[in-house]
Amino acid sequence: MQRYFLETTAHDGDQISLTAAVYHHWVTVLRAEVGAEAEFVDATAHLFHGRLTTLGDSATVTLTAVPTPPVELPVDVTIVCGLPKQEKAEWITQKATELGVARVIFYGADWSVAKWQPNKVAKKLTRLTKIAHGAAEQAHRLRRPTVSYAKNLAEVLQTPYDVAVMAYEESAKQGEQSALNQQLQAVTPGQHLLAIFGPEGGISPAEVTQAQATGATLVGLGPRILRTETAPLYFLAAVSMVLELQQPR
Structure with missing residues (x-):
């Protein structure tokens, strides 16, 4: 599953608009369609699953909070x-x-x-x-x-x-x-x-x-x-x- 970083803090259930860079990579290059899922990490290092909900000249994603795994070094x-x-x-x-x-x-x-x-x-x-x-x-x-x-x-x-x-x-x-x-x-x-x-x-x-x-x-x-x-x-x-x-x- 693709992973993308957000520049802001997010919450469970949020609907966000994709940035131009994420839109280009996920939708244009990888051809994601409505219903596709990717992972999103917000500015506070919390992990979400995002489902592509609308698609057109821009796109929106609905976020669902998931447990954040311990993948960073402890120091x-x-x-x-x-x-x-x-x-x-x-x-x-x-x-x-x-x-x-x-x-x-x-x-x-x-x-x-x-x-x-x-x-x-x-x-x-x-x-x-x-x-x-x-x-x-x-x-x-x-x-x-x-x-x-x-x-x-x-x-x-x-x-x-x-x-x-x-x-x-x-x-x-x-x-x-x-x-x-x-x-x-x-x-x-x-x-x-x-x-x-x-x-x-x-x-x-x-x-x-x-x-x-x-x-x-x-x-x-x-x-x-x-x-x-x-x-x-x-x-x-x-x-x-x-x-x-x-x-x-």
Whole structure:
């Protein structure tokens, strides 16, 4: 069943008009007819079944409230990624959304090869936000991640958080294996977890010092060296394993 997000709060029995974007995808592309059903998530992350009740130049849907499943990660995860090359930002955004991320921040790292020109940042963020929203619908999530840009890591580290980690290549090379697990075991539901990843060029010593000065812990991501687009996904999978799959139901 298709899932769409609403920008407003909804209630059981509401009749709503489809937005142009939802109308185009559900009615024009998928050829939904009167009586067809889809899922709708309102602005407060509540789930509804929607039945298409009228159809013409516009369309209306009648909403029925249904139990909201626990599909979101129990902690609020922000991944912070040094600007990657080519289309990797789109890949990271899409896959991280599928894995449950709450926020994605791309930053101009000291050793980033890629650069975002100031006059193009807004356009890039619009594109990435659209990808995140589409991925959230595809993954049947209840929340859509935000995507933003920071000029450097120092700007990112002004973000409030409860626990912060930095995935550091040298930690992996030195055989560090326990810090990530220790940090994840210490996180409690509802907390904000910040995870920092470098670009293809790696993380500079100055950035390591900055992160540690604000309380971030250096962690390895297993014994192998991961690509810049792979590391955040490894991390999010580890978060799910420790905080979702290994927890008693």
